[in-house]
Amino acid sequence: MDWDWNFVAEITPALLQGLKLTLLITVLSALVAAVLGLVFAIARRSENRLIARPVSFFVEFIRGTPLLVQLYFIFYVLPGAGILLPPLVAGVIGMGLHYATYTAEVYRAGIENVARGQWEAARATNLTTRQTWVHVIIPQAVPPMIPALANYLIALFKETPLLSAITVLEMMNQAKLVANSSYRYIEPMTLVGVFFLAISLISVVILRWLEQRFGRLAK
Amino acid sequence: MPDWSGYLTLILHGALVTAQLTVMGCALALVAAFVAGLARLAPVAPVRWLATVYIEFFRGTSIFVQLFWVYFVLPFAGITLSPLLAGVLALGLNVGAYGAEVVRGAILSVPKDQYEATIALNLTRFARMRHVILPQALPLMLPTFGNNAIELLKATAVVSLISLSDMTFQAQVVRAQTGSTLFPFLTILILYFAMAMLITYGIRLLERRMTRGLDGVR
Numbered sequence: 235m236d237w238d239w240n241f242v243a244e245i246t247p248a249l250l251q252g253l254k255l256t257l258l259i260t261v262l263s264a265l266v267a268a269v270l271g272l273v274f275a276i277a278r279r280s281e282n283r284l285i286a287r288p289v290s291f292f293v294e295f296i297r298g299t300p301l302l303v304q305l306y307f308i309f310y311v312l313p314g315a316g317i318l319l320p321p322l323v324a325g326v327i328g329m330g331l332h333y334a335t336y337t338a339e340v341y342r343a344g345i346e347n348v349a350r351g352q353w354e355a356a357r358a359t360n361l362t363t364r365q366t367w368v369h370v371i372i373p374q375a376v377p378p379m380i381p382a383l384a385n386y387l388i389a390l391f392k393e394t395p396l397l398s399a400i401t402v403l404e405m406m407n408q409a410k411l412v413a414n415s416s417y418r419y420i421e422p423m424t425l426v427g428v429f430f431l432a433i434s435l436i437s438v439v440i441l442r443w444l445e446q447r448f449g450r451l452a453k
Numbered sequence: 454m455p456d457w458s459g460y461l462t463l464i465l466h467g468a469l470v471t472a473q474l475t476v477m478g479c480a481l482a483l484v485a486a487f488v489a490g491l492a493r494l495a496p497v498a499p500v501r502w503l504a505t506v507y508i509e510f511f512r513g514t515s516i517f518v519q520l521f522w523v524y525f526v527l528p529f530a531g532i533t534l535s536p537l538l539a540g541v542l543a544l545g546l547n548v549g550a551y552g553a554e555v556v557r558g559a560i561l562s563v564p565k566d567q568y569e570a571t572i573a574l575n576l577t578r579f580a581r582m583r584h585v586i587l588p589q590a591l592p593l594m595l596p597t598f599g600n601n602a603i604e605l606l607k608a609t610a611v612v613s614l615i616s617l618s619d620m621t622f623q624a625q626v627v628r629a630q631t632g633s634t635l636f637p638f639l640t641i642l643i644l645y646f647a648m649a650m651l652i653t654y655g656i657r658l659l660e661r662r663m664t665r666g667l668d669g670v671r
Contacts, residue, residue, distance in 0.1 A: 304642075
């Protein structure tokens with residue numbers, strides 16, 4: 235079968251529509267992952283074992299199981315418990331939660347990299363735990379980790395096609411729709427690949443810039 | 454009351470397919486990682502470029518798109534693959550691209566004087582790699598390879614979408630037949646987690662085996 239440019243022009247608007255949703259999902263999930271990851275990282279360091287242990291296990295469990303199955307779980311099992319989520323929300327929660335377990339590790343490395351003296355100084359100046367985290371530790375721990383976090387943002391972006399399995403109309407699902415209705419697979423599938431590759435390559439350039447701006451974690 | 458043991462057997466059959474995919478995918482990924490990783494360090498520029506294109510392509514697009522491309526587009530080019538083969542191919546090449554960077558990084562992190570010593574001793578390129586560089590680089594690669602293997606295990610769930618009857622696919626079948634959602638999905642979540650633990654444990658054993666005799670070197 236030959237490559238048909240007319241068909242490409244015809245389906246591009248639908249794919250771009252999907253791309254918009256893909257980007258929206260990426261941004262929302264990234265926000266969830268960034269916030270929740272920090273919560274996980276801090277909770278795992280808690281001195282209260284009743285908090286630290288279960289959170290640790292939960293994080294390990296999420297990280298050891300496939301995102302697709304977690305999405306199915308949120309989409310199919312939770313309604314049975316009375317929690318009915320629209321596909322988009324279920325997707326954002328699933329992806330955000332999954333990647334939070336990765337960003338938690340990044341934050342952990344950043345937190346451990348804050349000099350011990352900072353903790354001691356915070357204690358010496360009689361700061362509360364909350365003040366220590368908000369005003370001393372987090373402002374020093376997070377900026378060096380921004381490039382590593384951005385790396386996961388790209389990874390997250392590449393995982394968005396999974397949401398087509400729970401009926402979110404993102405780019406991959408749009409491509410499948412046009413492919414199934416026209417019986418032409420080459421153009422839609424290839425275009426989706428090209429879009430992903432293009433955006434990934436652009437983000438790699440931005441990532442390099444971030445690395446220069448914020449610097450890598452000093453060894 | 455549905456026959457849970459029968460459905461459990463169905464899921465376990467799927468688990469077997471998942472395990473098979475993981476093992477075969479890992480084997481292909483390992484080969485691809487070493488070929489591409491070493492090619493990126495080759496003295497011939499076109500070989501390096503080729504390896505870079507392979508790595509950037511497979512890391513830049515998602516596994517999902519690659520799988521669909523292999524399964525739906527290649528048949529139009531006259532190459533029809535069974536779902537299993539398509540799955541192994543996409544998974545192996547995808548994870549292999551990530552592994553290639555690990556191989557490259559580990560080899561580059563072997564101290565430079567080791568290279569100089571092999572030149573001074575007049576070792577061939579092959580002997581240098583086989584006896585000096587790789588024995589020191591492998592233990593560095595192992596932990597990341599372990600993580601990559603778990604990523605591959607998790608990525609196998611995606612093949613259920615090209616109608617390969619792996620664990621996730623069977624869970625969907627059970628859901629469709631019984632209407633129960635908690636049982637199939639919780640079961641496979643636990644099974645996936647158990648498999649991931651198994652990989653972690655295996656890698657730890659391998660690591661202990663490989664670092665034997667390296668004490669004091671690093």
